Amino acid sequence: MNKITNHMPTAELQALDAAHHMHPFTAGAELAKAGARVITSADGVMLTDSEGKTLLDAMAGLWCVNIGYGRNELAEAAARQMRELPYYNTFFMTTHVPVIALSAKLAELAPEGFNNVFYAGSGSEANDTNIRMVRHYWSAKGQPEKKIIISRKNGYHGSTLGGASLGGMIPMHQQGGLPIPDIHHIDQPNWWAEGGDMSPEDFGLERARQLEAAINHYGEDKIAAFIAEPVQGAGGVIVPPETYWPEIQRICDAHDILLIADEVICGFGRTGNWFGSTTYNIKPHIMTIAKGLSSGYAPIGGSLVCDEVADVINNAGDFNHGYTYSGHPVSAAVALENLRILEEEGIVDTVRDETAPYLKEKWEALTDHPLIGQASISGMMASVAMTPHKESRAAFKTSGALGYYCRTRCFDNGLVMRHVGDRMIISPPLVIKKDEIDTLMDRAVKSLDETYAWAKSEGHMTA
Helix, strand or coil: CCCCCCCHHHHHHHHHHHHHCCCCCCCCHHHHCCCCEEEEEECCCCEEEECCCCECCCCCCHHHCCCEECCHHCCCCCCHHHHHCCCCCCCCCCCHHHHHHHHHHHHHHHHCCCEEEECCCCCHHHHHHHHHHHHHHHHCCCCCCEEECCCCCECCCCCCCHHHHCCCCHHCCCCCCCCCCCCCECCCCCHHHHCCCCCCHHHHHHHHHHHHHHHHHHHHHHHEEECCCCCCCCCCCCCCCHHHHHHHHHHHHHCCEEEEEEECCCCCCCCCCCCCHCCCCCCCEEECHHHCCCCCCCCEEEEEEEEECCCCHHCCCCCCCCCCCCCCCHHHHHHHHHHHHHHHCCHHHHHHHHHHHHHHHHHHHHHHCCCEEEEEEEEEEEEEEEEECCCCCCCCCCCCHHHHHHHHHHHHHEEEEEEEECEEEEEECCCCCCCHHHHHHHHHHHHHHHHHHHHHHCCHHHC
């Protein structure tokens, strides 16, 4: 039975929203004309909107609701903490119990040698922290000229000035005078779109070796760090060729470059392990965390810092950096309860051993669809590339039109599936069950069928 919470009519809510609310990554006038979708409640993997329509949320919010919606334990943890200590800062030689407990738990869950965490309010803020931390680290070691950070085109590291600069999204760089100085980008490991006639293995090596070329160009004595997501998320769930990460690791080790793994999406079970770095055998110095840390129930982010880097920072005097909400007690309490649920209910193990393999089999079969050329998947994050010509891996002449149409069809069919250009992507809650995966796939296939029929009728099947 559809649930409609008592509220104003949808049209009135949309009008108020349009009048006063500026949305992220949105053309405001266009949204005001169309009217925002108003989500009123959620449970498990399902959302309910203001009209009582239910949607299977195959994006887990923004890649973050790992334990699913409606877990009262997190609400109770937040309420308890608000009554006991709703806020205190961690400046001025002060701490509190929730941040102590969360820090110890993260050190337990993180790969060996990660015993320190610096908190932020989001992944964007944490990546800003990383810029300052790696530069301060090298300065404290007597090498202040090591300032340059190398990142990747089409990577995503947040939308603050620092985070957006680290990211390689051109539309973001076109607004606000980005990137900031001493951040440079190399090409992404997207074989489907950019591999040409190369094999995936050779392409992975070529893209990784662009890092070495950049180091040689700018000088090893000028490079502070390389940052990348284990799997590019917002860039379209780009799973790198198997040769890519081992070569990146070799290059960083050989040239004394700090390696930052942005685990904001990949962390806390998304790839079938606690961290994407484990899945891809990456040995970073810093891991950016957020999203799944609290399953989105409260804002929190941070930088997990290896002992080698933390020891230098901690022994170099004041690190003049931090946020009002660094280690916020309510967010820390919520995150701690979220981690307890993930661990005690064996959710990460279930993803790795049961549900992710089940999704993988069904997802990869989408390459049989006449519209789909590639199906990529890593744990509970996946994408399909739509193409007018599979053999040549061609792009559509009307770039992005099919993706946008397919996203609309998904919503109409009760499915939240995102598009990045003409790639369709999913990242469902980690608690999704096999019968819910079946529902997801049925709705996805229906939406792809409708998109294919529309593309043919409108003449869009043109390379």
